[in-house]
Amino acid sequence: MGRERDALRPVAGNGLLHRRALLTRGLVLASASAAVAAPAAEPAVPGDPSPPWMRTPGKPFSIYGQPSKHEQQVIRRISGNRLLPGNGVSLTPLEELEGFITPTGLHFERHHNGVPDIDPALHRLLIHGRVKRALSFGVEDLLRYPLRSQLIFLECGGNSNAGWHPEPIQRPPGSVHGLVSCSEWTGVPLSLLLDEAGVDREAGWCIAEGADAFAMNVSLPVAKLMDDAIVALYQNGERLRPEHGYPLRLIVPGWEGVLNVKWLRRLQLTEQPAMARNETAKYTELLPDGKARQFSFVMEAKSLITSPSHGQRLRGPGYFEIRGLAWSGRGRVRKVEVSADGGRSWATAALQDPVLPKCMTRFRAAWQWDGRPVVLQSRAIDETGHVQPTRAALVAQRGINGYFHYNAIVSWAIDEDGAVTHVYA
Amino acid sequence: MSTPDPRTVVAAVLLCLAGIAAAADAAPRLGRPVSPEQAARWDLSVFPDGRGLPPGRGSAIEGAVLFDRHCAACHGAGGRGASAEELAGGSEPLTSATPDKTIGLYWPYATTIFDFTRRAKPMGAPGSLGADEVYALTAWLLFANGVIGERDEMNAMTLPRVRMPNRDGFIGIDARLPR
Numbered sequence: 246m247g248r249e250r251d252a253l254r255p256v257a258g259n260g261l262l263h264r265r266a267l268l269t270r271g272l273v274l275a276s277a278s279a280a281v282a283a284p285a286a287e288p289a290v291p292g293d294p295s296p297p298w299m300r301t302p303g304k305p306f307s308i309y310g311q312p313s314k315h316e317q318q319v320i321r322r323i324s325g326n327r328l329l330p331g332n333g334v335s336l337t338p339l340e341e342l343e344g345f346i347t348p349t350g351l352h353f354e355r356h357h358n359g360v361p362d363i364d365p366a367l368h369r370l371l372i373h374g375r376v377k378r379a380l381s382f383g384v385e386d387l388l389r390y391p392l393r394s395q396l397i398f399l400e401c402g403g404n405s406n407a408g409w410h411p412e413p414i415q416r417p418p419g420s421v422h423g424l425v426s427c428s429e430w431t432g433v434p435l436s437l438l439l440d441e442a443g444v445d446r447e448a449g450w451c452i453a454e455g456a457d458a459f460a461m462n463v464s465l466p467v468a469k470l471m472d473d474a475i476v477a478l479y480q481n482g483e484r485l486r487p488e489h490g491y492p493l494r495l496i497v498p499g500w501e502g503v504l505n506v507k508w509l510r511r512l513q514l515t516e517q518p519a520m521a522r523n524e525t526a527k528y529t530e531l532l533p534d535g536k537a538r539q540f541s542f543v544m545e546a547k548s549l550i551t552s553p554s555h556g557q558r559l560r561g562p563g564y565f566e567i568r569g570l571a572w573s574g575r576g577r578v579r580k581v582e583v584s585a586d587g588g589r590s591w592a593t594a595a596l597q598d599p600v601l602p603k604c605m606t607r608f609r610a611a612w613q614w615d616g617r618p619v620v621l622q623s624r625a626i627d628e629t630g631h632v633q634p635t636r637a638a639l640v641a642q643r644g645i646n647g648y649f650h651y652n653a654i655v656s657w658a659i660d661e662d663g664a665v666t667h668v669y670a
Numbered sequence: 671m672s673t674p675d676p677r678t679v680v681a682a683v684l685l686c687l688a689g690i691a692a693a694a695d696a697a698p699r700l701g702r703p704v705s706p707e708q709a710a711r712w713d714l715s716v717f718p719d720g721r722g723l724p725p726g727r728g729s730a731i732e733g734a735v736l737f738d739r740h741c742a743a744c745h746g747a748g749g750r751g752a753s754a755e756e757l758a759g760g761s762e763p764l765t766s767a768t769p770d771k772t773i774g775l776y777w778p779y780a781t782t783i784f785d786f787t788r789r790a791k792p793m794g795a796p797g798s799l800g801a802d803e804v805y806a807l808t809a810w811l812l813f814a815n816g817v818i819g820e821r822d823e824m825n826a827m828t829l830p831r832v833r834m835p836n837r838d839g840f841i842g843i844d845a846r847l848p849r
Contacts, residue, residue, distance in 0.1 A: 328744055328753045329793055358793055372701070373709040380701030381708075389698050437697040452715050458796045460714055460789035466845050513715055517848045520718050520779045522786040529840065531771065535764035541843040646769055 256593075258586035259619045264595040266611035267566070321351055322420050331359025331458075334401070336423030340551045345570065345597070345605035346396075347426035349481045354488050355401050355424065357459035361508055365492040368456065370438075370476070374514035377443030384478070384492045390433040393475060395498060396604045398572040400425035400544045402501035402528050402649040408636065409645045413656075413667040417556040421667075422549050422655070425572070427605035430496045432477035435470050439514075444471075448514035452521075453495050456510035463504050464518030465497065469542070473498050476509060499574030499603035500542040501650075503528055530647035538647070544574035546633045547652040548581050548608070548625035559663030562616035567594070571606045573627035580626045581608040587620035587656065587670040588635065594623070602628075614659070620670045621657045636669055716785035718848075720830030723784065726801030727825040730818070733810025736803055740792040749814050758814035764839065774815025778840055780832035783808045784824075805829070 256263045312319065319341040325333030335354040337347055347353075354360075365384045373379035404424035407414040414421055444467060451470055455461040465474075475496040478484060485491040490507030497504050503523055518524065518540075530538040548571035553559055571578045577600055582591035597607035608623070624633040634642075636653040643650075656670040716722040737749065749757035749772075760770025769775070773783065788804045790796050799807070809824040818824075818832060840847060 326753060332793070358790065358796065371704060371709060371712050373704060373713070378701070379704040379706070379709045381704045382701050386698075386700035389700060391696050438701065441697060441699050441701050454714065458790075458793075460796070462715065462785075462789070511712055511714075513713065515715075515717070517717060517719070518845075519715050519785065520782050522782055522790075525779065525782055525840075526771070526773075526777050531764060531769060531776075532841075533765070535769075535839065537764075537776075537840050538843050539840040539847065540845040543844055646767075 261592035262611035375448035431479035533644035723826035728806025730813035733806035
């Protein structure tokens with residue numbers, strides 16, 4: 246009982262409780278209602294004891310399940326080019342989701358010139374260049390190789406780029422930070438295919454190219470491809486969907502989204518990078534001194550509170566569970582801290598199992614809101630010790646014209662009415 | 671207690687070693703050999719040193735006509751930007767508070783223009799431009815950015831020799847940049 250009572254004592258400013266409070270929720274709720282002014286009692290709503298759906302047989306089976314018609318608002322937000330609808334993004338509605346797996350139909354998209362309609366029987370993967378044997382693989386061939394699965398997050402290098410804007414953008418988190426999603430990807434370890442082709446010692450780089458109407462190409466270090474890259478055939482247990490690379494996608498865990506080439510058709514081993522458009526003109530970060538960061542592959546430690554978040558409203562003071570997501574391209578999330586006083590004091594959040602490397606981690610924190618204005622923040626610390634920076638620190642280091650790789654702490658202000666807005670704090 | 675026949679022991683050890691070798695070589699090795707000629711037909715890459723550039727030629731004079739026909743609808747007249755980004759005409763340096771990241775001010779390699787244009791442009795019919803047309807468009811974009819002259823011919827020899835103003839403007843973060 247002593248430990249449980251301790252759990253109710255704030256461990257950081259403005260009512261953040263010890264994460265043990267999450268384990269003794271009933272007690273917290275009971276005590277909390279005693280600790281704060283009880284809201285005006287509403288009449289009980291007993292509900293219909295015999296609703297219509299209990300008095301008539303339900304619908305028959307379906308060949309592929311769909312969300313409830315009452316959840317039709319949970320969709321990707323599309324932001325495309327007005328003249329080229331196939332060039333743009335669609336974003337994951339992070340604030341509508343729980344756990345850490347993104348439903349495949351809500352996984353974010355970035356296409357440069359639409360989603361190709363590929364016949365898998367005609368699709369080939371070519372491995373050539375500085376290899377002993379140039380080889381071509383069919384999809385049926387690859388399905389016979391030993392497979393490996395990994396749960397990983399995928400984040401576009403341009404995710405959260407509204408954060409560079411001088412004024413905080415007022416949109417739900419998914420509409421700003423939703424170019425990140427998490428799936429189980431299953432496929433052939435690329436090292437098996439590269440070994441089969443026999444990579445020359447001089448070949449430090451590999452050009453990966455997609456079979457879309459952009460022939461999207463990037464250069465990748467061979468060492469990464471040999472380490473943990475996968476030629477993915479499956480996402481979340483089913484064959485890849487067209488918008489995620491059907492029939493083949495390169496997966497480079499922890500590295501920026503554009504490098505995870507969809508509709509993979511060609512891997513060219515080479516001594517030097519191609520200096521492709523998407524690794525020079527784009528996906529590079531201009532610094533205030535006029536130099537630009539290039540080959541910034543790793544997505545650094547980052548976290549985000551998804552609830553409460555912009556667009557939500559707290560209905561009066563009391564107990565709330567702060568919920569969010571954290572990830573790092575360098576490995577596991579070691580710790581997530583949450584602040585309710587704009588970063589002056591921090592409480593350690595509970596991490597939901599499993600905590601996997603280069604994968605989304607769900608965090609939760611217990612919070613007793615007294616109804617006064619607060620600023621909520623979260624910060625991730627990964628197993629390499631990288632601490633998610635404040636916006637001020639990131640801007641001091643990178644300026645505001647880098648566009649890509651924004652991973653600063655996100656701040657949500659809650660006013661006396663419980664309205665949540667985005668602020669820079 | 672009987673002593674195992676040494677021959678049985680040797681056989682068992684050999685079987686174990688064979689099993690380990692098989693596990694390390696578990697891949698079915700289904701890749702089909704591809705000849706250099708076949709691979710070349712798939713190869714779209716153009717490298718900074720000019721590898722991958724096809725025969726052909728073009729200058730900004732021809733390129734201006736092609737740009738108006740294929741590109742200006744999105745990139746604007748003179749490549750000044752419209753629904754798609756500005757490609758030329760930038761004046762704000764990279765150290766400005768509002769920098770222009772046009773080709774002449776930002777792109778480190780001229781070969782990138784050829785590689786990207788050939789594989790992806792125009793967006794409505796990618797891959798439809800011939801080598802001469804891609805050289806001409808590349809030449810026009812370099813001319814419009816003040817990098818080469820209007821009559822300078824771009825081909826597999828001249829294009830890799832074009833030195834972009836921002837050639838040394840990049841810092842390798844997770845990989846070392848080639849010299």
